[in-house]
């Protein structure tokens with residue numbers, strides 16, 4: 094789960110990281126008021142779940158409350174990497190002497206959280222990583238022992254020469270590591286970590302990604318979820334315990350299991366079609382899930398054909414068949430449906446579907462071809478589908 | 482023969498009285514797996530299905546029965562503890578079925594299990610089966626048949642799909658291993674490929690990967706350098722958008738890394754044959770084992 098900069102900063106402040114104050118605004122007037130309170134120059138920062146906002150024009154200096162108002166009215170509603178800006182953070186402009194990068198990522202290869210720090214931080218850190226990797230120090234941490242003081246100092250010495258700043262940075266490393274562990278992060282980043290002309294070390298930006306598997310034991314973090322930043326269909330799916338990701342195509346896919354769901358989408362593409370979504374109804378068989386899945390898929394106006402691909406292992410295909418029958422009785426379909434199922438209780442499932450006027454096949458490739466043809470508006474062969 | 486499990490596998494089921502644990506314990510017994518013990522804290526002394534003794538701790542279970550393998554069906558927040566407990570009790574093969582284990586927990590479990598000299602498979606995996614000998618986990622027994630194809634995969638139902646088609650085509654399996662869809666897991670593709678290469682009863686390997694990480698690319702290098710047996714590969718997620726988790730916690734393209742195209746290119750560069758569709762495995766494997 095992604096959280097916003099202002100939320101990540103709050104978590105880091107709680108861990109002790111020095112961070113200048115800031116307030117969130119959702120209207121230009123509100124922003125003007127906050128800027129007036131702070132006095133002097135402020136920075137307006139778009140709050141979206143994306144990095145690189147600076148380069149995209151989502152981070153701007155405002156010299157007066159009036160200018161803050163003007164800038165915010167332009168930034169609100171703006172698109173950054175496909176995301177609409179609905180909130181801005183207003184924060185006093187800092188005096189910057191240098192910008193460093195400090196991050197922790199959960200690394201699959203070493204199976205550890207890895208610290209990455211660079212004295213060449215700021216908005217060009219990706220370029221630094223690509224072109225001058227020697228300017229980045231990577232340090233894997235054994236979570237059984239945690240970040241040791243000598244390690245924190247080593248990271249600090251990589252960033253700064255002056256001992257006072259090194260110590261300040263080392264302390265921030267410890268605080269960042271605690272925040273990373275205590276909040277169940279898969280990523281925690283401060284970029285930039287700046288030094289001021291007065292010698293202070295402060296964090297001006299913060300990014301955190303939370304491991305979804307941690308949300309059950311961190312209710313306070315789960316409460317930070319910003320549903321307005323997500324596609325409504327994805328919110329609806331999550332509430333129904335389905336994994337759903339919306340795409341741009343026209344073949345709506347309902348599949349059990351993530352790997353098979355991906356393979357089904359790929360097969361749609363292979364036969365010349367475009368998948369409208371990823372949808373995994375999961376391992377357990379539950380007709381209610383099928384009903385919810387169909388609701389979400391049929392709500393997408395792009396969907397021209399629906400494809401079910403069910404492999405009955407633990408999932409009972411007769412449960413899925415019953416779900417299809419119930420769902421289509423409640424809400425008759427307006428687009429054709431192609432059903433492919435095989436495995437556990439296949440004969441019973443086929444009979445249920447047949448008795449209710451559906452046809453189904455056990456051949457995955459044939460079913461996908463039919464769904465692709467139907468989405469393109471090709472004539473329906475008698476055995477192909479029904480439901481329109 | 483087979484890899485990791487066989488007729489001599491003696492199993493302890495952690496979470497045997499839970500909803501999933503009890504259901505799958507019955508299925509495994511029915512398949513012929515030698516379940517020698519179950520563990521549920523507080524239910525020590527009772528029996529599961531009137532036959533399998535239940536213990537309070539894995540240490541007790543191992544001391545009393547000599548179980549050499551454990552399978553874990555406990556809820557996500559307790560799963561890491563269950564894995565540590567099994568490794569500490571001296572179990573040499575630990576299979577964690579549980580989905581939703583926090584990844585940070587795995588950063589503690591992984592090095593501990595390694596230091597104990599145990600092998601962990603999973604978490605978030607369907608387990609493994611050596612058809613006709615033993616099944617540990619949740620792979621449906623009736624879709625498999627004994628034979629000489631080794632199967633290894635990051636996914637569940639996609640594996641079932643392919644194995645079922647292999648079985649229908651008369652291509653039996655030595656062992657099918659689901660290594661799981663999480664970013665940090667105990668056993669990777671290379672571990673399984675090495676085991677299949679060393680197994681005299683495996684003639685060829687079907688390997689099903691997906692987007693995210695570099696496990697498949699590393700496996701391709703291993704195939705090129707160390708394997709004589711043919712390996713047929715497949716990657717799911719060619720149509721997956723970057724930055725989104727495709728159901729599995731580990732199935733995510735980060736930036737431009739971990740794409741299906743990158744992995745398929747690695748397979749091809751290693752001289753492996755690549756199945757473009759799941760059902761192509763049948764033809765490609767048939768050509769290679771005959």
Ligand SMILES: Nc1ncnc2c1ncn2[C@@H]1O[C@H](COP(=O)(O)OP(=O)(O)O)[C@@H](O)[C@H]1O
Nearest residue numbers: 136144145146147152186187215216284297298
């Ligand atoms: N409070 C601030 N005062 C002065 N400059 C800032 C402030 N916040 C950000 N900046 C400048 O803007 C750049 C980009 O802002 P940042 O918050 O890092 O957004 P992003 O990482 O999304 O581009 C920073 O590297 C820094 O130079």
Ligand SMILES: [Mg+2]
Nearest residue numbers: 215284285298
């Ligand atoms: Mg930044």
